Amino acid sequence: DISANGVKLPVMQIAITPNNNSRALVATSNGTTNTYYWASTLTGTFTSFATFTVTLPSVKGGVAITSDASMAILSVPLRGIFHYTWNGSNNYTTQVIDSSNVNLHLHQMAISQDNKRIVVGDNSGAVWFSNWNGSSFNSLTQTLDTGVPGLSGFGTNTYVFGPAISPTGNYIVYSVGASLNVWISYWNGSNYMYPSLVGTIGAGTGTRGIA
Numbered sequence: 001d002i003s004a005n006g007v008k009l010p011v012m013q014i015a016i017t018p019n020n021n022s023r024a025l026v027a028t029s030n031g032t033t034n035t036y037y038w039a040s041t042l043t044g045t046f047t048s049f050a051t052f053t054v055t056l057p058s059v060k061g062g063v064a065i066t067s068d069a070s071m072a073i074l075s076v077p078l079r080g081i082f083h084y085t086w087n088g089s090n091n092y093t094t095q096v097i098d099s100s101n102v103n104l105h106l107h108q109m110a111i112s113q114d115n116k117r118i119v120v121g122d123n124s125g126a127v128w129f130s131n132w133n134g135s136s137f138n139s140l141t142q143t144l145d146t147g148v149p150g151l152s153g154f155g156t157n158t159y160v161f162g163p164a165i166s167p168t169g170n171y172i173v174y175s176v177g178a179s180l181n182v183w184i185s186y187w188n189g190s191n192y193m194y195p196s197l198v199g200t201i202g203a204g205t206g207t208r209g210i211a
Helices: none
Strands: 011-016 023-029 034-040 062-065 071-076 080-086 092-100 106-111 117-122 127-131 160-165 171-176 181-186 196-200
Touching: 011 062, 011 106, 023 062, 071 092, 071 106, 106 160, 117 160, 117 171, 127 171
Parallel strands: 062 106
Antiparallel strands: 011 023, 023 034, 062 071, 071 080, 080 092, 106 117, 117 127, 160 171, 171 181, 181 196
């Protein structure tokens, strides 16, 4: 459990490295304040979660972590994409603004296993991606999903859930809003193409995450 002042905090999103020397990154919120935590494991059991300082507004966004755990990435609604580097010993430090997007209500995100591309959804049903240029992530680019029912342009508060990205970024998978549909979109060399319907999940209230 993660708690503050004796009160358990709801988890907004979790990211984890894909290797045995694992590190987890967690975003929590008490409704007014976001707090970000990390924890490591060498033996299969995670250590206690420790916080790292984020100088950002208290809004609910997404988190991702590079496969080598050297960098934590945050998507922040109405602010943009930020990353923090591991200081080599005990925490993530040095906030870097990768992409300033004051008009996008960014939500959940993911990073490819080769650490070269991130993908993030917003609250209007749109999906965005950004490539690593060697020192930061480039400006966000919207995927080619215009016109798909329930995807981009669907309206506010239609959040993209997931999204998930393949190890080399060749395709992404995600769901939108309360829909039970799961979509896949393939990389065409410069952008993610018009998505195809993978399938429909059984009865429920909709998907809330994909990994």
